[in-house]
Amino acid sequence: MNPLYxxxxxxxxxxxxxxxxxxxxxxxSEIELAHSYNVSQGTVRKAIDxxxxxxxxxxxxxxxxxxASHNEENNQLRFLRLTSSLGDKEKLNNxxxxxxxxxxxxxxxxxxxxxxASTVVSIKRVLTFNQKPLILDLIKVPASSFRGLTPEKxxxxxxxxxxMYETDFGIQMLHAKEKIRAVAANNEAxxxxxxxxxxxxxxxxxxxxxxxxxxxxxxxGLCLTENHHYATELE
Amino acid sequence: MNPLYxxxxxxxxxxxxxxxxxxxxxxxSEIELAHSYNVSQGTVRKAIDxxxxxxxxxxxxxxxxxxASHNEENNQLRFLRLTSSLGDKEKLNNxxxxxxxxxxxxxxxxxxxxxxASTVVSIKRVLTFNQKPLILDLIKVPASSFRGLTPEKxxxxxxxxxxMYETDFGIQMLHAKEKIRAVAANNEAxxxxxxxxxxxxxxxxxxxxxxxxxxxxxxxGLCLTENHHYATELE
DNA sequence: ATTTTTAAGTCTTATATAAGATATATAAGA
DNA sequence: TCTTATATATCTTATATAAGACTTAAAAAT
Numbered sequence: 001m002n003p004l005y006x007x008x009x010x011x012x013x014x015x016x017x018x019x020x021x022x023x024x025x026x027x028x029s030e031i032e033l034a035h036s037y038n039v040s041q042g043t044v045r046k047a048i049d050x051x052x053x054x055x056x057x058x059x060x061x062x063x064x065x066x067x068a069s070h071n072e073e074n075n076q077l078r079f080l081r082l083t084s085s086l087g088d089k090e091k092l093n094n095x096x097x098x099x100x101x102x103x104x105x106x107x108x109x110x111x112x113x114x115x116x117a118s119t120v121v122s123i124k125r126v127l128t129f130n131q132k133p134l135i136l137d138l139i140k141v142p143a144s145s146f147r148g149l150t151p152e153k154x155x156x157x158x159x160x161x162x163x164m165y166e167t168d169f170g171i172q173m174l175h176a177k178e179k180i181r182a183v184a185a186n187n188e189a190x191x192x193x194x195x196x197x198x199x200x201x202x203x204x205x206x207x208x209x210x211x212x213x214x215x216x217x218x219x220x221g222l223c224l225t226e227n228h229h230y231a232t233e234l235e
Numbered sequence: 236m237n238p239l240y241x242x243x244x245x246x247x248x249x250x251x252x253x254x255x256x257x258x259x260x261x262x263x264s265e266i267e268l269a270h271s272y273n274v275s276q277g278t279v280r281k282a283i284d285x286x287x288x289x290x291x292x293x294x295x296x297x298x299x300x301x302x303a304s305h306n307e308e309n310n311q312l313r314f315l316r317l318t319s320s321l322g323d324k325e326k327l328n329n330x331x332x333x334x335x336x337x338x339x340x341x342x343x344x345x346x347x348x349x350x351x352a353s354t355v356v357s358i359k360r361v362l363t364f365n366q367k368p369l370i371l372d373l374i375k376v377p378a379s380s381f382r383g384l385t386p387e388k389x390x391x392x393x394x395x396x397x398x399m400y401e402t403d404f405g406i407q408m409l410h411a412k413e414k415i416r417a418v419a420a421n422n423e424a425x426x427x428x429x430x431x432x433x434x435x436x437x438x439x440x441x442x443x444x445x446x447x448x449x450x451x452x453x454x455x456g457l458c459l460t461e462n463h464h465y466a467t468e469l470e
Numbered sequence: 471a472t473t474t475t476t477a478a479g480t481c482t483t484a485t486a487t488a489a490g491a492t493a494t495a496t497a498a499g500a
Numbered sequence: 501t502c503t504t505a506t507a508t509a510t511c512t513t514a515t516a517t518a519a520g521a522c523t524t525a526a527a528a529a530t
Binding site for chain 2: 053054055078079081085175176177178179180181182183184198200201202203205206223225228229230231232233234235
Binding site for chain 1: 510513520521522
């Protein structure tokens with residue numbers, strides 16, 4: 001049997017998955033939760049502590065505990081690791097290049113845990129920094145989870161994909177795994193990014209997950225690292 | 236004034252810096268610490284919880300709380316992010332290419348927080364995986380912190396630098412920041428790694444820190460990512 | 471009378487302490 | 501070898517106090 005606080009954590013997560021509390025909103029106070037789960041405040045606290053450490057919940061002293069949302073200032077570019085090497089702070093801009101539906105390859109189906117050859121939405125876009133192309137993104141998501149996803153919607157949201165997933169489709173992106181490689185720019189990438197063919201570029205392959213480690217998105221980012229770098233911390 | 240548990244955390248850290256408890260050894264029990272610091276067990280617990288989350292301490296139920304050490308199985312390759320894309324598990328091998336002392340450049344001095352043009356030890360090595368070269372490492376550390384560091388010592392320790400720092404010099408590597416770029420292999424890198432000049436390779440620039448965010452090492456890794464990738468998690 | 475400021479009260483999380491039950495690991499003894 | 505004792509961290513509950521955020525009521529100023 002799991003410790004009580006783990007069980008409480010699970011029940012809170014279930015409420016989040018079930019949509020009982022929505023992103024940006026506050027959940028009941030610790031004492032209220034303690035009553036409704038019939039445990040002590042300390043146990044609820046420990047459960048919430050862990051969820052806050054996972055950035056699923058956000059505690060604000062004096063105000064309450066809130067469901068994390070991509071519609072918040074500090075959360076906007078949480079998953080963007082590419083940084084200007086000069087400390088520049090220019091805004092990223094977004095341009096949609098392509099939008100189509102296609103059959104998932106076997107590999108992709110496996111990654112997204114969907115049936116072989118089921119439909120995925122495939123999105124191609126370029127992010128520009130300081131008017132210069134910086135990242136060429138290829139994004140694939142299961143069509144079944146994102147019914148009603150259109151190019152217009154992406155343009156309207158200015159490329160904040162995770163905000164759109166959350167607001168328009170009720171899907172919370174919580175964490176991701178990335179595989180990084182150095183590759184040579186092919187024809188297409190070279191043209192779009194405005195560099196010579198075979199220029200070394202950074203290939204960042206991402207799988208994004210929602211609650212319970214359910215994969216919701218596959219993404220390949222091709223980045224120029226002439227004046228930028230991918231920043232990480234090792235702990 | 237900081238909360239009590241933060242003050243306790245600081246005092247525990249001071250004991251670690253001061254060498255009162257050594258890596259691999261256990262620290263006093265929570266109750267003993269509570270008595271000696273004149274606070275409750277819960278307060279000590281919260282301090283230790285945070286230090287354990289930072290991987291500075293390691294809790295083992297029924298045994299005690301231990302000072303993290305690089306001389307431990309699961310901690311051996313904790314900072315190696317490069318993984319075989321095929322799931323291979325071959326052992327890495329290590330070959331020392333060069334060892335010399337030199338004057339620190341201005342940039343390096345700033346990073347390592349040492350006087351301009353003070354002496355640093357510069358180490359060049361290559362890591363091979365499955366008999367094939369995989370990573371070309373260039374490592375620079377302040378000579379003053381590592382008196383008595385010799386090529387023999389590195390060879391003897393088979394390239395486990397952080398184990399050597401800990402065991403032979405009493406310096407604990409705790410965390411690091413990395414900047415990743417895609418670059419073209421130059422003459423030297425191409426030759427050592429056994430690839431054509433201008434092959435795209437991954438450049439991983441690392442600054443490693445000990446207690447209190449004191450920088451102890453600068454490192455540049457040039458990695459082949461034909462069959463390997465750099466793996467990260469985003470939270 | 472109206473507005474502004476201040477104070478008090480209330481809700482929240484954060485911090486701190488205490489105490490007991492439980493799980494795990496090791497050592498000592500039968 | 502098996503059992504028991506002991507030490508440890510872990511989990512759970514309970515009770516305070518502190519501190520931040522907000523609301524409301526009262527007081528002061530205009």
